[in-house]
Amino acid sequence: MTVIKPKIAVYKFTSCDGCQLAFLNLGNDLLKLTDAVDIIHFAELGMVNPNAKVDIAFIEGSIATPHDLERIKNIRAKAKFLITIGACATAGGIQALRNFADTAEWVAAIYPKPETISYLATSTPISTHVTVDLELWGCPVNGEQILTAIKTLLLKVKPAIKRDSVCLECKRSGNVCVMVTKNIPCMGPVTQTGCGALCPSVGRDCYGCYGPSENPNTDSLSKQFQQQGCSRETIQRRFLFINNQAPAFLKAGMKK
Amino acid sequence: MSMKMEFNNQEYYFLPHVKINALLDYLHHQGFSCIGPQIKQDAIVYEELHDSEQLPWGLRDYQMPGQYRLEENNVKRAFSWANGPQAIKPQLFKPKESLWRVARDSHGKLTFKNVTHEMKPIALFGVRSCDVAGMLIQDKAFLTEPFVDKHYQARRENVFVIAVNCGYSSNNCFCVSTNTGPQVKAGYDIALTEIDDGFVVTVGSAAGEALINKISLKHATDEMQQAMQREINNAATMQSKAMPFDNTRVVRDLLMNNLDHPQWDDVAARCLSCGNCTSVCPTCFCSSETETPALDRIESEHSREWDSCFTEGHSYIHGKVIRDDTKSRYKQWLTHKLATWWDQFDTSGCVGCGRCVTWCPVGIDITAEVAAIAKPAVDDSASE
Structure with a gap:
């Protein structure tokens, strides 16, 4: 009897490839994964089949070029379940800082032949253009979260991704709060968990790369940052960073 | 022992x-x-x-x-x-x-x-x-x-x-x-x-x-x-802080009789809903449970981890988050800890360690919140 394995694919858009590395860094689990699924398209891994129909499509990167825009519609049409991985695909990424600037001016300032560069004026998340079934945040995304999503979907259950604050993960890990002991402005209280509280585990502040938690009080945290001695500009930069287009961070960052 | x-x-x-x-x-x-x-x-x-x-x-x-x-x-x-x-x-x-x-x-x-x-x-x-x-x-x-x-x-x-x-x-x-x-x-x-x-x-x-x-x-x-x-x-x-009414059932009645007190809105504006207070509290005992299936689809591991009444998952019941804002979550925490804990365990859930005060990133003080609720609510429509 031939067992038909679910087909998965990983597509790259405007991004740094770091989230695809989260896949590759799964090591042994990646090999085990190939027992359970067929990887149809994953250019960084060597499989190229961009037009195939797939069960799960993983999208890395934001929509920042006319070509991106064309491709994502085609991929969505051929995928049963679509998952964005990482800050770029989920919120537009660091490159969405161009949304606050004149992109044409930037391109002219950077490239010797700007007319050869094809681009959109803004960088936008995948969900702006097509329906997204699941969002996995992070810069980069956590390989374990990807694996858990696949394992859960194989059982025909929609993955439950916690959107609690990083603080809860810090406390479970036994980290001591850097805000309370060292007066360091930390984004943990408004940032979604999933990273395993990576940065506070080495004594530094969270910089919000997993995007907003489900119920973030950015006003109160901004006030606290101010009391800790941060200027308005510093506070704006904390919010308008890797996930600058995530609505809660965008609103907090644009506040005068 | x-x-x-x-x-x-x-x-x-x-x-x-x-x-x-x-x-x-x-x-x-x-x-x-x-x-x-x-x-x-x-x-x-x-x-x-x-x-x-x-x-x-x-x-x-x-x-x-x-x-x-x-x-x-x-x-x-x-x-x-x-x-x-x-x-x-x-x-x-x-x-x-x-x-x-x-x-x-x-x-x-x-x-x-x-x-x-x-x-x-x-x-x-x-x-x-x-x-x-x-x-x-x-x-x-x-x-x-x-x-x-x-x-x-x-x-x-x-x-x-x-x-x-x-x-x-x-x-x-x-x-x-x-x-x-x-x-x-x-x-x-x-x-x-x-x-x-x-x-x-x-x-x-x-x-x-x-x-x-x-x-x-x-x-x-x-x-x-x-x-x-x-x-x-x-x-x-040397202790300068105190829980009003010596942490007795009087606090229970005070909170349960003031579920519409304006202080709940006041504290909700400051509260980050981050769950630091519940994590450091020596009596908070909530956990959430998750299922982690193996890739082989044959085995699965069931585990738990500390949860908090400040998360959406804590009040997720049958397709809906019951307490979907910070005000209702803070109220849940305080009224359980200091009020309904009495009904459930015949004691207050607060032991006066002060951790929720210290480790709250914005410094919300549980004793001050109770004291504020103990004050009669100011009625804007009334004038002397």
Whole structure:
């Protein structure tokens, strides 16, 4: 009897490839994964089949070029379940800082032949253009979260991704709060968990790369940052960073 | 050990500082893993303790709402501080724990297996009165029949408690008003009070008495006993914070009669809904459970981790988050901790350790919130 394995694919858009590395860094689990699924398209891994129909499509990167825009519609049409991985695909990424600037001016300032560069004026998340079934945040995304999503979907259950604050993960890990002991402005209280509280585990502040938690009080945290001695500009930069287009961070960052 | 009935030995002994290691050695020989206070990440935390040198000698904590600092005070004492972010709770109620596994055979039949954790019995060295009180309250949540938590029970039954009465209180301590300190009253095997050069020791269990005999402690002199009393009095009198109405059922009625008080909106504007308060609280016992399937689709692991009433998952029931804003979550926390806890466990859930005040990143003070609700609400429409 031939067992038909679910087909998965990983597509790259405007991004740094770091989230695809989260896949590759799964090591042994990646090999085990190939027992359970067929990887149809994953250019960084060597499989190229961009037009195939797939069960799960993983999208890395934001929509920042006319070509991106064309491709994502085609991929969505051929995928049963679509998952964005990482800050770029989920919120537009660091490159969405161009949304606050004149992109044409930037391109002219950077490239010797700007007319050869094809681009959109803004960088936008995948969900702006097509329906997204699941969002996995992070810069980069956590390989374990990807694996858990696949394992859960194989059982025909929609993955439950916690959107609690990083603080809860810090406390479970036994980290001591850097805000309370060292007066360091930390984004943990408004940032979604999933990273395993990576940065506070080495004594530094969270910089919000997993995007907003489900119920973030950015006003109160901004006030606290101010009391800790941060200027308005510093506070704006904390919010308008890797996930600058995530609505809660965008609103907090644009506040005068 | 300390779970067993009251033990009566009224004697006072003296444990010189130089004999702390003899005490630790005895416990290690008895098969205990000793957990005690030490400095990590600029705070006093409880971890594996092998030698008295690891203790936070000559250090004092300064706490304010949302602030914690350690400073050297050059006093040759191991316990001249109040507390740190955690103590007993993570030792008995693990932050993350696997509970059971399930496997499916070729006929589709499921087999469930308990996960048992290899563990040495734990000796807790130098735990504060508020934390011992917190443990006794968690016992009610985890050990009341018929819903006994086997994982908590396995650790709790074998724990050996060496309590330390306080000689200093931080700005955020309020155990006098909650009647849970600064002197430990129950739930310990031995209790220490640090004075010059060592500790006055009292005994709370037969196991504690066996330890005293084994390491041959002498009786404490009258002067030492007076010094002990001075230390405890000092910790009590320096407390400036208090839970209104002495943390009694009056607080219960106050909160339950003021569910529409404007203070709930006021605190919701400040609260980050981050869950730091519940995580550091020695009595908060909520957890969430998750299923982690293996790639083979045959096996799955069921585990739990600390949760908080400040998360959406905590009130997610049948497709809906019941408490979807910060106001309802804060109200849930406070009215459970200080009010309905009485109905459920016949006690308040607050032990006056002040951790929720210190470790709240925006410094929300539980005693101030209750005090604000105790004031009559200002009615804008009324004028004099």
